[in-house]
Amino acid sequence: MRLINSLLLLSLSLFSVMPTLNAAEKEADNDETFDPTPMIMHHVMDSHEWHLWDVEDETGEVKEVTIPLPIILYHAGNLEFFMSSAFDHGRANVTKNGAEFTMYHDKIYFADENGGVTYNEDGEVVNDRPYDLSLTKNVVSMLMASALLLFLFIKVGQSYSKNGMKAPRGLTSFLEPLVVFVRDDIARPIIGEHQYERFIPFLLTAFFFIWINNLLGLVPFFPGGANVTGNISVTLVLAAFTFVITNINGNKHYWQHIFAMPGVPIFVLPIMIIVELVGLIVKPVALLIRLFANITAGHIIILSLISLIFIFKTIWISPVSVAFGLFMNVLELLVAALQAYIFTLLSALFIGGAVAEEH
Numbered sequence: 001m002r003l004i005n006s007l008l009l010l011s012l013s014l015f016s017v018m019p020t021l022n023a024a025e026k027e028a029d030n031d032e033t034f035d036p037t038p039m040i041m042h043h044v045m046d047s048h049e050w051h052l053w054d055v056e057d058e059t060g061e062v063k064e065v066t067i068p069l070p071i072i073l074y075h076a077g078n079l080e081f082f083m084s085s086a087f088d089h090g091r092a093n094v095t096k097n098g099a100e101f102t103m104y105h106d107k108i109y110f111a112d113e114n115g116g117v118t119y120n121e122d123g124e125v126v127n128d129r130p131y132d133l134s135l136t137k138n139v140v141s142m143l144m145a146s147a148l149l150l151f152l153f154i155k156v157g158q159s160y161s162k163n164g165m166k167a168p169r170g171l172t173s174f175l176e177p178l179v180v181f182v183r184d185d186i187a188r189p190i191i192g193e194h195q196y197e198r199f200i201p202f203l204l205t206a207f208f209f210i211w212i213n214n215l216l217g218l219v220p221f222f223p224g225g226a227n228v229t230g231n232i233s234v235t236l237v238l239a240a241f242t243f244v245i246t247n248i249n250g251n252k253h254y255w256q257h258i259f260a261m262p263g264v265p266i267f268v269l270p271i272m273i274i275v276e277l278v279g280l281i282v283k284p285v286a287l288l289i290r291l292f293a294n295i296t297a298g299h300i301i302i303l304s305l306i307s308l309i310f311i312f313k314t315i316w317i318s319p320v321s322v323a324f325g326l327f328m329n330v331l332e333l334l335v336a337a338l339q340a341y342i343f344t345l346l347s348a349l350f351i352g353g354a355v356a357e358e359h
Contacts, residue, residue, distance in 0.1 A: 036307035044227045044299050047106050047137045048084040052222060064089055067222065069140060073108065075099055075130035084134075101130065108132055138234065141226035145212045149205075182207050186345055191352040199351055202245060206238060207344040214295060214336030218329065229339070230296035232288065239288035242347040247280070250354035287346055294339055298332045 050067035057063060068085035073096075080096040087094060087103040093111050094101045102111040109127035112118045117125045135143075152175060159172045168176050187196040187203050213228040228234055256262070258276040261269065305325045309318045 034307065034310040034313075036304060036311065039307070040300055040303045042106075043303060044230055044296050045106065046227075046231060048087075048103070048108070048134055049089070050137050050140070050222060069137065070135045071108070072133040072135070073101065073130040074133060075110075080130075099130075102127075108134075137226050138228050138231050141216060141223070141228050142213065142234070144223055145209065145216055145228070149208055149212055152208075178208075179204060182344060186341075186348050190345070190348040191355065192357075195352075195355045199245070199249075199348070202241070203344050203348060206241070206347060207340050210238070210291070210343055211337055211340035214339060215333075217295070217299070218332055218336065227296065227299055229291055230299060232292045235288040235292040238291070238343070239284035242287060242350060243280075243284040246347075246350045246354045249351065251357070253356070253358040254354045283350055287343065291339055291343055294335060298328065298335055302328045302332070 048071060049069055052065045052067065054062045054064055066085075066089070068083040071080070071082050071084050071086070071094075073080040076097075076099070078097045078099075080099075080101075082094060082096070084103075086092070087101075090103045090106075093115055100111040100115065101108055102116060103109075104117050104125060107125075107129070109117055109125060109129050112127060117127050120126050152171065156172050156175050159168070159170075163169075167173075182204055183196075183200060187200055190196075191199055210229055213226075216224045217227055217229065219225060258280070259273055261272050261276070264272050302325050305321050305328065308321045309315070
């Protein structure tokens with residue numbers, strides 16, 4: 001059984017990088033040095049389409065097979081709706097209400113007079129951009145993860161309503177220990193016996209939302225593969241929730257230790273106030289960077305290991321690359337749960353420090 005599981009993981013790992021392998025093989029045939037950076041960055045960044053695989057036609061040209069996603073743009077009082085397929089993977093422009101849009105590196109700009117983009121002396125694009133409200137790959141993946149989260153807990157709630165206090169079975173028996181773990185090993189001992197219950201909904205939601213998105217990001221085919229928690233905008237919002245909940249619920253002792261720390265000489269107090277205010281910001285920033293960096297690093301390492309085959313241009317490196325890639329995939333299963341746990345634990349610590357009574 002372990003051998004079968006290992007072979008399955010190996011197959012999924014190879015399948016997940018097949019588009020990469022096709023592109024690398026074509027580049028190797030042209031006797032060019034393979035640069036893995038564009039491929040890796042394309043994988044970890046968000047996209048306006050869901051890439052499935054590449055196919056090579058009879059002329060030898062590699063074409064992308066993708067699922068187009070809705071494009072929603074706002075400019076000059078106009079709201080534009082169309083599918084990302086209209087851009088033909090960035091090879092065509094789209095004109096709506098007199099405005100011409102172009103896609104460059106999965107970002108949408110107003111096209112210049114030549115129908116493309118203009119660069120400054122530093123090589124940066126200077127074209128204006130519309131307000132992009134599109135349903136990107138990460139957004140769609142988050143919606144699917146949220147729908148899965150609702151489905152799981154609605155089913156569990158219905159199971160308890162139906163069976164009462166009987167021994168849980170099936171899905172309920174799997175989720176109940178995780179819920180009890182968050183409640184009894186994170187929330188209750190850290191926040192306090194009399195305070196923890198009102199924060200349980202947030203902590204459970206954060207834990208399962210991060211965990212499910214991490215796991216979906218490891219699935220190498222649709223509907224997985226999106227790097228949701230490796231997107232700093234997502235982790236920023238999650239950390240902002242923790243920041244707001246912590247400070248809204250902070251009691252007088254919490255704020256007293258920020259603006260009038262007991263036992264501190266009066267001439268040192270202004271410095272300590274600045275330090276404590278900086279600490280308010282540093283805590284959520286550390287929270288968002290930790291989750292973003294760890295999840296993104298895992299994706300980069302796996303793709304970098306597979307890229308070694310095409311960097312060295314020899315099949316003899318493939319056993320090492322695949323073996324270490326498989327090891328990293330298995331390790332990422334642990335990291336997926338560990339990062340959800342760490343985010344929830346630190347959120348509980350911040351909240352617990354804000355609501356704790358003076359001793």
